[in-house]
Amino acid sequence: MKNTHQHSLDFLFHPNSIALVGITTTEPWHWTRTFLEGLIEFEFDRPFYLVNPKGGEIKGHKVHASLQDTPGTIDYVIGLINAQLASRLVEECAEKGVRAVHFCTAGFSETGEEERIKLESELVEVAHRKGIRIIGPNCMGIYCPQSHLSFSPAFPKESGPVGVISQSGGNSIYLVRQAALRGVLFSKVISYGNACDINENDLLEYLANDADTKIIALYIEGIKDGNRFRRALEEAAKKKTVIMLKGGITEGGARAVAGHTAALAGSRATWDALCKQLGIISVGSLEEMIDVLVTLLFLPLPRGRNAVLFGAGGGASVLIADEFENRGLRVPPLPPEIVAQIREFTPVAGNILRNPVDYSQAAMNPEAVGRTLNIVSRWEGTDFLVTFVRPGQFPASQISEIQVNFLMSRFSMKQGHFPKPVAMVLEPSILPQEAEAILAAIRGCISSGLPVYYSFAAAANAINLVLNHTERQSKRVLGEDSGSCS
Amino acid sequence: MKNTHQHSLDFLFHPNSIALVGITTTEPWHWTRTFLEGLIEFEFDRPFYLVNPKGGEIKGHKVHASLQDTPGTIDYVIGLINAQLASRLVEECAEKGVRAVHFCTAGFSETGEEERIKLESELVEVAHRKGIRIIGPNCMGIYCPQSHLSFSPAFPKESGPVGVISQSGGNSIYLVRQAALRGVLFSKVISYGNACDINENDLLEYLANDADTKIIALYIEGIKDGNRFRRALEEAAKKKTVIMLKGGITEGGARAVAGHTAALAGSRATWDALCKQLGIISVGSLEEMIDVLVTLLFLPLPRGRNAVLFGAGGGASVLIADEFENRGLRVPPLPPEIVAQIREFTPVAGNILRNPVDYSQAAMNPEAVGRTLNIVSRWEGTDFLVTFVRPGQFPASQISEIQVNFLMSRFSMKQGHFPKPVAMVLEPSILPQEAEAILAAIRGCISSGLPVYYSFAAAANAINLVLNHTERQSKRVLGEDSGSCS
Numbered sequence: 001m002k003n004t005h006q007h008s009l010d011f012l013f014h015p016n017s018i019a020l021v022g023i024t025t026t027e028p029w030h031w032t033r034t035f036l037e038g039l040i041e042f043e044f045d046r047p048f049y050l051v052n053p054k055g056g057e058i059k060g061h062k063v064h065a066s067l068q069d070t071p072g073t074i075d076y077v078i079g080l081i082n083a084q085l086a087s088r089l090v091e092e093c094a095e096k097g098v099r100a101v102h103f104c105t106a107g108f109s110e111t112g113e114e115e116r117i118k119l120e121s122e123l124v125e126v127a128h129r130k131g132i133r134i135i136g137p138n139c140m141g142i143y144c145p146q147s148h149l150s151f152s153p154a155f156p157k158e159s160g161p162v163g164v165i166s167q168s169g170g171n172s173i174y175l176v177r178q179a180a181l182r183g184v185l186f187s188k189v190i191s192y193g194n195a196c197d198i199n200e201n202d203l204l205e206y207l208a209n210d211a212d213t214k215i216i217a218l219y220i221e222g223i224k225d226g227n228r229f230r231r232a233l234e235e236a237a238k239k240k241t242v243i244m245l246k247g248g249i250t251e252g253g254a255r256a257v258a259g260h261t262a263a264l265a266g267s268r269a270t271w272d273a274l275c276k277q278l279g280i281i282s283v284g285s286l287e288e289m290i291d292v293l294v295t296l297l298f299l300p301l302p303r304g305r306n307a308v309l310f311g312a313g314g315g316a317s318v319l320i321a322d323e324f325e326n327r328g329l330r331v332p333p334l335p336p337e338i339v340a341q342i343r344e345f346t347p348v349a350g351n352i353l354r355n356p357v358d359y360s361q362a363a364m365n366p367e368a369v370g371r372t373l374n375i376v377s378r379w380e381g382t383d384f385l386v387t388f389v390r391p392g393q394f395p396a397s398q399i400s401e402i403q404v405n406f407l408m409s410r411f412s413m414k415q416g417h418f419p420k421p422v423a424m425v426l427e428p429s430i431l432p433q434e435a436e437a438i439l440a441a442i443r444g445c446i447s448s449g450l451p452v453y454y455s456f457a458a459a460a461n462a463i464n465l466v467l468n469h470t471e472r473q474s475k476r477v478l479g480e481d482s483g484s485c486s
Numbered sequence: 487m488k489n490t491h492q493h494s495l496d497f498l499f500h501p502n503s504i505a506l507v508g509i510t511t512t513e514p515w516h517w518t519r520t521f522l523e524g525l526i527e528f529e530f531d532r533p534f535y536l537v538n539p540k541g542g543e544i545k546g547h548k549v550h551a552s553l554q555d556t557p558g559t560i561d562y563v564i565g566l567i568n569a570q571l572a573s574r575l576v577e578e579c580a581e582k583g584v585r586a587v588h589f590c591t592a593g594f595s596e597t598g599e600e601e602r603i604k605l606e607s608e609l610v611e612v613a614h615r616k617g618i619r620i621i622g623p624n625c626m627g628i629y630c631p632q633s634h635l636s637f638s639p640a641f642p643k644e645s646g647p648v649g650v651i652s653q654s655g656g657n658s659i660y661l662v663r664q665a666a667l668r669g670v671l672f673s674k675v676i677s678y679g680n681a682c683d684i685n686e687n688d689l690l691e692y693l694a695n696d697a698d699t700k701i702i703a704l705y706i707e708g709i710k711d712g713n714r715f716r717r718a719l720e721e722a723a724k725k726k727t728v729i730m731l732k733g734g735i736t737e738g739g740a741r742a743v744a745g746h747t748a749a750l751a752g753s754r755a756t757w758d759a760l761c762k763q764l765g766i767i768s769v770g771s772l773e774e775m776i777d778v779l780v781t782l783l784f785l786p787l788p789r790g791r792n793a794v795l796f797g798a799g800g801g802a803s804v805l806i807a808d809e810f811e812n813r814g815l816r817v818p819p820l821p822p823e824i825v826a827q828i829r830e831f832t833p834v835a836g837n838i839l840r841n842p843v844d845y846s847q848a849a850m851n852p853e854a855v856g857r858t859l860n861i862v863s864r865w866e867g868t869d870f871l872v873t874f875v876r877p878g879q880f881p882a883s884q885i886s887e888i889q890v891n892f893l894m895s896r897f898s899m900k901q902g903h904f905p906k907p908v909a910m911v912l913e914p915s916i917l918p919q920e921a922e923a924i925l926a927a928i929r930g931c932i933s934s935g936l937p938v939y940y941s942f943a944a945a946a947n948a949i950n951l952v953l954n955h956t957e958r959q960s961k962r963v964l965g966e967d968s969g970s971c972s
Contacts, residue, residue: 034881083835106847107835110800116834138800140881152881168801170846170879178878181916221804247801252817253808256800256842285805285943314596314624314742315654315733318707319771322739331738348602349569349593356742360656361592392663393656395520395626395638430667430914432922439916457771 009198009206012100012135013144013188015076018044019098021051021089022081022105025063032080034152035104035141036061041153042145047072067092075099078141083107083119086137087126094130101127103137104169109194110138124196139193140169143176143186146212151191152176160185162293163213163240165203167192167221168247171286175217179290181439183446184297187212201225201232208236215296217289218244221257233278241296241469243281245289246271279476281469291453291462298451300421302384305467306330308376309356311388311425312363317356320388320425320456327460329467331355338379342372370413377418385418386459388425391438415449424450425459495684495692498586498621499630499674501562504530505584507537507575508566508591511549518566520638521590521627522547527639528631533558553578561585564627569593569605572623573612580616587613589623590655595680596624610682625679626655629662629672632698637677638662646671648779649699649726651689653678653707654733657772661703665776667925669932670783673698687711687718694722701782703775704730707743719764727782727955729767731775732757765962767955777939777948784937786907790869791953792816794862795842797874797911798849803842806874806911806942813950817841824865828858856899863904871904872945874911877924901935910936911945 018039024030036058039048049070050063057063064070067077067089077098079089083105093101108120120137127134135141140151145159151169155176162184166172172191179186187210190203200220207213216236223229236242248257249268275282283289307329309320321331332355339353345368346353350361357376362368377385415422424445429438445452453459504525510516522544525534535556536549543549550556553563553575563584565575569591579587594606606623613620621627626637631645637655641662648670652658658677665672673696676689686706693699702722709715722728734743735754761768769775793815795806807817818841825839831854832839836847843862848854863871901908910931915924931938939945 029882031881037882105835110838111834112838112840113834154882166801168799168804170799170876171801171805173881174802174876174879219801221801247804247808250808250811250817252811252841253804255817255819255840256804256807256838256844285809287941313654313656315652315657315705315707316660318654318733318739318742319657321742322733322736323771325736325738331736331741333741348597348599349591352596352598352742354598354741355738358742390656390660393660395517395640395659396515396523428916430916430921430925430928432918432925435916435921436918439918442916455773 009133009202011075012133012198013142013149014147015100015149016046017072017074018046018048018076018078019051019067019070019074020048020078020080021067022079022085023050023052023058023063025052025054025056025058032104033058035078035080037153038150038155039148042148042150042157044148049074067096070096073097077101079103079105079137081105083116083137086119086123090123090126090130090132090134093132098132100133100135102135102139102141104139104141105136106138108137108196120194120196127197134197135190136193137196139167140172140191143172143189145186156180156185158185159187159212161187161212161214161297162217163187163207163210163215164189164217164219165192165200165207166190166219167195167200168219169193171219171247175219175286175289178286179293181442182290182294182452184290184293195224199224201228204229204232204236208232208239213240215241215243215293217293218242219247219286219289220244221247230274230278233274233280237279241281242279243283243289243292244271244275245283245286276472279469279473281465283465287458288461288465291458292465294451294453295423295462295466298415298446298449299384299423299463299466300415301470302421302463302467304383306332306381306383307386307463308334308379308382308384309386309388310359310373310376311356311390312358312360313390313393314352314358314360316388316390316393316456317352317358320386320460321356323456323460324386327464329460329464332381334376334379335381338375341375345371373413373418373422377420377422382420384421384423384463386423386425388456389441390425390427391429391434392427413448422450423453423459423463425453425456428454495619495688497561498619498628498684499635500633501586501635502532503558503560504532504534504562504564505537505553505556505560506534506564506566507553508568509536509538509544509549511538511540511542511544518590519544521564521566523639524636524641525634528634528636528643530634535560553582556582559583563587565589565591565623567591569602569623572605572609576609576612576616576618576620579618584618586619586621588621588625588627590625590627591622592624594623594682606680606682613683620683621676622679623682625653626658626677629658629675631672642666642671644671645673645698647698647700647783648672648703649693649696649701650675650703650705651678651686651693652676652705653681653686654705655679657705657733661705661772661775664772665779667928668776668780668938670776670779681710685710687714690715690718690722694718694725699726701727701729701779703779704728705733705772705775706730707733716760716764719760719766723765727767728765729769729775729778730757730761731769731772762958765955765959767951769951773944774947774951777944778951780937780939781909781948781952784901784932784935785870785909785949785952786901787956788870788907788949788953792818792867792869793872793949794820794865794868794870795872795874796845796859796862797842797876798844798846799876799879800838800844800846802874802876802879802942803838803844806872806946807842809942809946810872813946815946815950815953818867820862820865821867824861827861831857859899859904859908863906863908868906870907870909870949872909872911874942876911876913877915877920878913899934908936909939909945909949911939911942914940
C-alpha cells in the first residue's frame with residue numbers, strides 16, 4: 001500500500017505554507033508551543049497559520065477558529081489535536097489541498113490499547129484515500145534548517161552534512177542539541193514516531209539520495225518490513241556513511257519499544273551482524289553516536305592506530321593510556337631520540353616524556369607545548385595526536401582566568417597545523433562558575449576544526465569505531481570481504 | 487626496612503603545626519600556593535609557617551627565610567622545594583623535631599633517570615636514619631577535614647565515611663571534587679605518589695582500622711610488595727567495603743605508570759581475579775568509582791535486581807531499559823492490575839504505562855507522579871525504583887523555571903518515603919544558562935538522600951556492580967564461596 005507513493009518526499013522538507021492545528025492559546029509552556037517557537041526563531045519566511053477553535057492571538061499571530069478559516073492555500077499541517085480528531089482533520093486537510101500532515105499527537109497504537117490501534121488504522125485509511133501523506137503520529141516531525149523549519153527553537157540555524165532518522169522525538173532533540181554543542185550540523189532530521197504512513201524505509205531511501213546529506217544517523221526501534229529495510233540500508237551504506245542505534249535490544253527495551261512506537265524489536269546479535277555485513281557503524285547509545293559523528297566530521301582519517309597522547313597529570317596519563325589500549329588503539333613508547341629533542345627545552349621535574357607525554361609543569365608554557373606537539377606529530381610512529389585537559393583535577397577552588405587562557409592558547413592550533421590529525425579531550429564542568437569558561441574553550445576547539453570529546457573513554461571508543469569501520473570498508477573495496485556482502 | 491615503623495600513622499592526620507617549605511612568594515597561581523589556600527580555607531587552627539629564602543609576606547602571613555627561623559616546634563612539613571634540596575631539608579627537619587615530611591616535589595624516580603632515582607634513594611636513607619616518615623615524593627599528601635588539613639581549597643569541609651588511597655594527586659583531586667558534587671564525603675584522603683617510605687600497604691592497614699572510615703577507595707598504579715598488599719587487602723575487605731581502580735592494566739598504561747610512580751603494573755586479569763577472590767569491588771575508571779560510592783552511600787540495598795524505571799520520553803524509556811537489562815538488571819513488565827490502578831488518574835495519550843513508565847504528559851502533575859511512584863513501589867515485583875530526567879531532550883531553548891520547579895517538586899520525596907529504595911538519573915548540562923538550575927536539582931536530590939547518576943548507563947552499571955558484590959559477599963558468609971577465599 002505504501003509503495004503506491006513512489007514520488008520523492010522532497011516536498012515535505014520545503015512546505016510553502018504551514019498550519020499549526022491545535023496549538024494551545026492559554027498555556028505558554030505547553031508542548032504545542034514549541035512548533036510556533038521554532039518557526040519564529042528560525043524566521044520561517046513563508047505563510048504560517050495558527051488554528052484553535054478558541055481563536056484569539058498568540059505572540060501577535062492571529063489564531064484561526066478552523067483550518068477552513070485560514071486564508072490562502074496550505075500544503076503542510078502540524079497536527080497538535082487529540083487523537084480522536086485526527087481523521088477528521090485529514091478530511092479537512094483534503095478540502096484545503098494539504099499534501100502532508102505531521103501528527104505530533106500521541107494516543108494511537110503506541111498505547112497498546114485496541115480502540116487506539118483502531119484510531120490509527122482509520123487515520124491511515126482516510127489519508128490514503130485522500131492522497132495525503134502522514135508523518136507520525138506520536139513524533140516531532142521535521143527539522144530542516146535550509147527551509148527554516150524546526151521543531152525546537154534551540155537547534156542550530158546553519159545546515160550541515162548529517163541527516164537523522166529517529167523514531168523517537170525526545171532522542172532526536174537530545175541528539176541534535178548535544179551534537180550541536182560539539183559542532184555537528186544537520187541537513188534534515190526526521191522524528192517519525194509510529195510510522196503509520198511514511199516510515200524508516202521511505203526516509204532512508206530519501207536521505208540516501210539527498211545531495212545535502214553525507215552521513216545518515218539512524219535511531220530505530222522497530223521495523224515493519226525487514227527485507228525492504230535491509231535493502232534500503234544496503235543501498236544507503238553504498239552512498240553514505242551510516243550510523244545506527246537500535247533501541248529495544250533487550251527484553252525490557254523491546255517491551256518499551258512495543259509501548260512507544262508499536263513496532264517489533266530484534267536481538268542485539270541480529271543487529272550487530274547486520275550492521276557489520278552492510279558496512280554500517282553500530283552504536284549502543286546516543287552519546288556514542290554523537291562521538292562517532294564528531295570523529296567522522298572533525299578527525300581527518302588517521303592512517304593507523306598509533307596515538308601520541310599529550311596532557312597534564314600522571315594519573316590522568318595512566319588512565320587515558322589504559323582507555324586507548326583497552327579499545328584496540330596503540331600508545332607506543334616514544335623513542336629516545338624524540339625524547340631527547342623534547343628534553344632540550346622541557347624541565348625534568350614534573351614532565352614525564354614517555355607516551356602519554358605528561359606535561360604537568362611545562363603545560364603553562366604555550367611555546368613549549370607547540371614545539372613538543374610538533375616534534376611528536378612529525379615522528380613516523382605517530383598516526384594521530386590526542387591532547388587532553390581534565391579541569392576537574394585542578395586543585396584551585398575554581399577554574400581561573402589564567403587556566404582558561406592557557407586552555408585557549410594551547411588549543412588555538414588549527415586542525416592541519418601539524419602533519420597528523422589532532423583530537424582533543426576536554427572534560428566539561430557542571431559547576432555554573434566553571435561551565436562558561438570551559439564551554440568557551442570547547443567552542444574554541446571546534447572553531448579550530450578539532451573533534452572534542454568529553455572523556456578519555458569516549459574519545460578512545462569513537463576513534464576505534466571509526467577505524468574499525470574504515471578498515472572493514474577498505475577490505476570490502478579490495479574484495480576481501482565480498483562474500484559476506486552479498 | 488619499612489616494617490621497623492610499626493606505630494600507627496595517626497599523627498600524620500593530626501599535625502600540631504605545619505611548615506610549607508618552598509612556597510612561591512611571587513606567583514599567585516603557582517601550584518605551591520594550593521597548600522596555603524587549603525589551610526586558610528579550612529581554617530587550620532594550629533600554628534603554620536611559610537618558608538622561602540626570599541622572605542617577605544603572603545596574604546598577611548610572614549615568610550620565614552628557613553625552617554630554623556620559624557618559632558616554636560613543627561611536627562609536619564610540606565616540602566615544595568626542588569628534588570635536589572630534599573635530603574638537606576630532611577636533615578634540617580630532624581634538628582627541628584619534625585616527625586613527617588610530605589614531599590609534593592617531583593623529579594625523583596618517576597622520571598626514570600638514573601641520577602633522579604639516586605636522589606630518591608638518598609632521601610629515603612636520610613629519612614630512615616633520622617627517624618622521619620616521608621609521604622611521597624611526587625604527590626599531594628593528606629586531606630583530612632576533621633583536622634582542617636586539605637591540599638585543595640575546593641574540597642568539602644565536612645567529614646564523611648570514605649577513605650581514599652591514591653597514588654596519583656590529580657586523580658585524588660578529581661575523585662574528591664566530582665564525588666563531593668554527588669554528596670560523597672571523606673574521612674581521610676592520601677595521595678602518596680612514589681611511596682618511597684609510607685606506601686599503599688601502610689595506608690591500607692591504617693584505614694582498615696580507622697573508626698572514621700567505612701569504605702576504602704583505592705587508586706593503585708603499582709605495588710612493591712605483592713604479598714603484603716594481598717594480605718592488607720584481604721584484611722581490609724573483612725572490615726570495610728573496598729573499591730579498587732587499578733591504573734596501568736595495558737602495556738601503554740603500564741609504561742605510563744613506570745613513568746609516573748616507578749612501580750610495577752599487573753595485567754587486567756590478575757587484578758580482576760584478585761578483587762573477586764578478596765571480596766573487593768573492581769572498577770575501570772574514576773567515574774565508575776564515584777558511581778559505586780554514590781550507590782553504596784545513598785541506595786539502601788535492593789533485595790533483588792527488579793527495577794521499575796519512571797521518567798518522561800518514549801525513546802529515553804527504551805534506551806534506559808536496554809542499559810539496565812544489558813547490565814544484568816531486570817525491568818519486569820507491570821501486571822495489568824498495577825497498570826489499571828495508575829490508569830485511573832493518568833491520561834492515555836502520551837503516558838505509556840509499562841515498565842519503564844513513560845510519564846511524558848502527566849509528568850508535570852506532581853500529585854500524579856507521587857501516586858504512581860507509590861503504586862509501583864508497593865508492587866511486590868519491584869526491588870527498587872529509578873526515576874530519570876534528561877533535560878537535553880527538552881525542545882525549549884533553555885530549561886525553564888517551570889521545568890526546574892517540576893524537577894524539584896518531583897524529587898523532593900526523601901529516600902525512605904516509599905517502601906523501596908529510589909535512585910535518580912539526572913543528566914547535567916554543560917550550558918552555563920542551564921547548569922545552575924540542574925545543579926540545584928541535583929543538590930535537592932542529594933539532600934533528600936537520593937543517589938544521583940549522570941546517565942542511564944552509569945546508574946545501571948554501578949547498581950549492578952554493587953549487587954554483584956553483595957551477592958558474592960552473602961555467598962561468602964554462607965560458606966558457598968569459601969574455597970576461593972583461602
